[in-house]
Amino acid sequence: MQTHEIRERFTDHFVKAGHTAVPSASLILEDPDLLFVNAGMVPFKPYFLGQQNPPYPNGTATSIQKCVRTLDIEEVGVTTRHNTFFQMAGNFSFGAYFKEGAISHAWNLLTGSLADGGYGLDPERLWVTVYLDDDEAAEIWEKKIGVPAGRIQRLGMADNYWSMGVPGPCGPCSEIYYDRGPEHGEEGGPAVDDTRYLEIWNLVFMEKERGEGTGKDSFEIVGDLPKKNIDTGMGVERVAAILQGVDNVYETDLLRPVIDTAEQVTGAKYGAEHASDVRFRVIADHSRTGMMLILDGVTPSNEGRGYILRRLLRRIVRSARLLGATGETLERFMTVIMDTMTPSYPEIADSRERIIRVAVTEERAFLKTLESGTHRFDEAAAKTRDTGAKTFSGEEAFTLHDTYGFPIDLTLEMAAEAGLDVDVAGFEAAMGEQRARAKADNKAKKHGHADESVYREWVDNSPTQFVGFSELTADARVIGLVADGVSVTQAGAGDDVEVILDVSPMYAEAGGQLGDRGRIVTDGTVLDVTDVQKIGKRLWVHKATVLSGGLDLGQAVKVEVDPDWRHGATQAHTATHLVHAALRQVLGPTAVQAGSLNRPGYLRFDFNYTEQLTPAQLEEIALITNQAVDSNLAVNTIETSLEEAKKMGAMALFGENYGSEVRVVEIGGPFSIELCGGTHVGSSSQIGPVAVLGESSVGSGARRIEAYSGMDSFRHFSKEAALASGLAASLKSPTEELPERISQLTEKLKAAEKEIANLHRQQLAAQGGELLNQAVEAGKFTVLTHRLPDGVSGGDLRTVATDLRGRLAGKPGVVVLAAADGDKLPFIVGATKEAVELGVKSGDLVTLLSGYVDGRGGGKADMAQGSGANPAGLDAGFHAVREELAGR
Structure with missing residues (x-):
């Protein structure tokens, strides 16, 4: 079955x-x-x-x-x-x-x-x-x-x-x-x-x-x-x-096909040995979990849910490589698991491209990390051998695991190839300390179910009737007052209090839209409402301060939404729907909403996408959005069943637990259809202009667009126009010619900077003869080690090193230069042809020096470069290079 x-x-x-x-x-x-x-x-x-x-x-x-x-x-x-x-x-x-x-x-x-x-x-x-x-x-x-x-x-x-x-x-x-x-x-x-x-x-x-x-x-x-x-x-x-x-469970119809695919990809056989079987099962299990997490809107990151997903995907890649895979694998695994799971989860079919894109992007990034980790291992293994030791440090193995994502079995395998054992006990001790920290942190974060018992009676018996979709004012009765988490019967001037009403026109924060602002008034009493929250999806809690008078339980009041606040919030929320629709037109259906924030005049829209948007794409998104505003599209709301909403093609938000009855917001027919409980304008033209400010990354595989709407958008455009006019006046150029004029000035500046850089390099080269006077003999080699003045770039180092190496031509010479450049320490090693013939490899000397300055690097036998972060170790590094050459 x-x-x-x-x-x-x-x-x-x-x-x-x-x-x-x-x-x-x-x-x-x-x-x-x-x-x-x-x-x-x-x-x-x-x-x-x-x-x-x-x-x-x-x-x-x-x-x-x-x-x-x-x-x-x-x-x-x-x-x-x-x-x-x-x-x-x-x-x-x-x-x-x-x-x-x-x-x-x-x-x-x-x-x-x-x-x-x-x-x-x-x-x-x-x-x-x-x-x-x-x-x-x-x-x-x-x-x-x-x-x-x-x-x-x-x-x-x-x-x-x-x-x-x-x-x-x-x-x-x-x-x-x-x-x-x-x-x-x-x-x-x-x-x-x-x-x-x-x-x-x-x-x-x-x-x-x-x-x-x-x-x-x-x-x-x-x-x-x-x-x-x-x-x-x-x-x-x-x-x-x-x-x-x-x-x-790994032999069932859902997971066995992934194992079969892993056999094809790796050349290994399932059932041959326990260690390999564990890796096959990791691939099968994590492929399914990773796919389902991506389906529900999670993207890889370094914290929270995204970290869990990243860890799962990287364990798949590592396991596949340990089984013998050499190229990218996640696309094949994800395709197979989507095929097995789609009969139970039809929504997978609409997200296949997005799921594969997120997984493959993460795999490619990790493969680069894996390369960096391998380099770190090689350096540490070389140090271990240089000291005569035969055991790879457990602390170093933990660093590879924690920083580079290396599992201990990969480190064990690489160490064996290098003729080294691994201090597994030291690794386990470091892992144990990390687990203890994580456990303590996890315990600190587990708060239990939030104590909302004070609201329970109202949630069950007296839920709030929300009338704010059609009304901005309402007559209501105070059915509850809460202060400092305790139910009270009255509140006086200056008190902060949570007011629970039987009827409210105020929108409670949900779906990214902030709660309404407004007032609660009665004879001689005014309360300033600064936030409205929802308890149990049924009870509206108005957070307010009593400005004057007093409020008693059971009192009749008038509730007034701040009309300016509501107008701006509805403009921003409806504009969010337009931006979402435009985004999907430009980027395709794989750009799925991952969160939003709407407040009067401003919107923030997060979406799952793995690439930075181009200026042309942003411009097109802004154009489509404002064309929709200009078209005066009708905004309709429809109360229907969840199943009917899905048939209409309505999009749902990840993380929302919808009931059987839902509210669909339709803008311009098929232009935008989404499940949404927020407040909206009557037609798109009421939004006013939408100013797309730009986009940015908010984590691996997640991007963010920000925009203004309504009068905030108009004010933004006005400031931009004033700025352009000011520049035009300063540069004595018509506004429409500003791009060309600024481009000309930029080219002149680049040319001047290039000329200065050339003069700087000539000045450094002129000092070459003086620097050679500092060269010393180290065994068979003439060696120059020198730290140039701060601010010399890596490119300038190469120029000077190439010149000095040329001056040493005809004898076995080695040049080692470094210079602090901001918070980095670029360094370079150059060797003459005669030195290379005697066995000198500049890349090996860069690796040696890297160990003293917390750096990394590489290159060819005659020239290699690196960069470090610890200038204090430079003199010791120079000494080590000279000693290494003297001992040859």
Whole structure:
């Protein structure tokens, strides 16, 4: 049974049982605890905590959630059970049914016949575990389902009590295991051997809320959840391995094709030896995880989610090279994994080009880094041999790992080729210190679920009615006041307070658009509202200062949006849609939105793209955007279902968890169609001019466009015009001729600078005779080592070195020059033909000198250059060069 069918049978089973099918959320959600969604219940957390009422008719739902867990990336492939990406099929009940319902649903699907839509598993091969004191669950399994008592085992908190690892929902659980047979381990059930007995489904009876604590079993239970809930998770990949009759998840229809491709690319064979098999599994696992992360908008970077993606992609490249690959590999791996995953995730088809572009760009950058790391290794290995040692430093091995991305196995292999051992213990010690720092940092960043309990009652029972799409003022009643995180009944002049209203025309910050500014007024009372935030997507919290009078709970008030603020914000937000549409026209569909910010008169738009935009592209984007403004395109909003919106071609934002009903903003028919909950102008001409300021990089594979809209755009253009007029007056040239006039002046300046540089080089060359007087004899060689005055560039060094080497022609001479140039120390080594014939290699001398000045470099035997960062080591480096030559 193919994985796609396994997914379909799961969803059909629970839909027939009255559950609402919920699409997988993005791997990226706004959650303070998580880099990525790591469990099927994460998108439903507000319902479990009681912060929101679930929008499902029967109080039940089912989903197949994309998940990524990256705590133990190094363990991937070492065993065959661990994946960084996996699909968690789950069913959820928010007070509708509890233990018996969850157990019955799972058992019926697993053991039901294929003809009836089940998986057809042999019930005699299924074992279950329950929490130590959960007699209720044990009795349901034995009395209601018929599982023999001998196949029901009780385990402790570490195994059968579930939580997210941070404060939040938790509860005892019951796990279902499949006996894979005696060839996989010893008898005795999962309590004895959880390799033979493979866990396939976890049923969590979520009824408690946990507090702070560490580990799986050392936290406090702080209370009951509002309702007894069910959260289950069935591992799709593990069930696929069982139903497809293969040994592990890497042999299934989703991952085995990548391994087959890796065999073709590398020439190695899967199954030949454990070390190679680990590398094959790393390639397969990380290719899928990397592809899914790119699909959901992640781009490689040096922090957060982007760092995880970068690390995964580089591990693929390293593993492929260690298996024998010599060229680029990621495009082939990504193509295969997209083919296997598209049946379950059709949206991949629209992102294939973008996914390949991001992956290949990262691979090419890493291959250059790999080259630099190899150079660092060669230098360190040479130093090791020069000292007579046979062991490569563990600290140096860690530097290669941490700075250059070298895995220890690559360093071990290269060291063996160089005739060296590696201080693995020293490397592990350095790695241990890094892990401890990372663990402490990670612990510091885990805050648990933000305490929003003070708002819970209003979220559940009195959500705010937003009327701001059509109104800028509204009559409302104060239904809540919060000060310093505590519910209060009144606020006086000078107080900062959060005001909760039953009705509000003020937009709460979302989708990149900042919250509205405005006032809340009543007889003798004025509050200045400086921000509006949304709690649980249902409650508007107005952050305000009481300017005069006082406010009481239950008081009737008038709410007024600052019309200028709203006008400017709607102009900027609608302009963002136009810029996005123009961007995709110019760059193609691979330029996908990665974030935005809109405030009155200004917009910032981030998008996934790997190349810097040209001036011509920017000009075209600005032209298309302003043509759309000039065309007075109608701006329409449509309330519809998520499925209908997708059929319309509406684009969705990464990281947003959309409900079943969505709002589509359509501008000019097909020109721009996006899912958006923001406020917008009535027609595009109301935006006014849009001034595209430029674009910049915000990380690997991510770019940013900034622009002004409306009057801010007009003011920008006015300043630019004034600047141009001022330049025209200064240069005594008409404005339209400024580019040519400035170009002429620039050419004159370059010519003057070139003439000065020539004079400078002539002056340096004239000093050559004096410098040669400082040359010394070192064995068979005449050697000149000299530091020239600061500010001499690398190019000038080469000119002087070439001249001095020519003056030494006819005898074995070596010239070594250096000069501080800003924060760099360029240096050069030149050798005469006679010196080269005696075995001198300028590149080797550059490498030797580099070690003393924290530098690097290279070149040919007769001339080589480098650059360092530590001028203090120069004299010692010069001495080392002379000693090296004297000893020949």
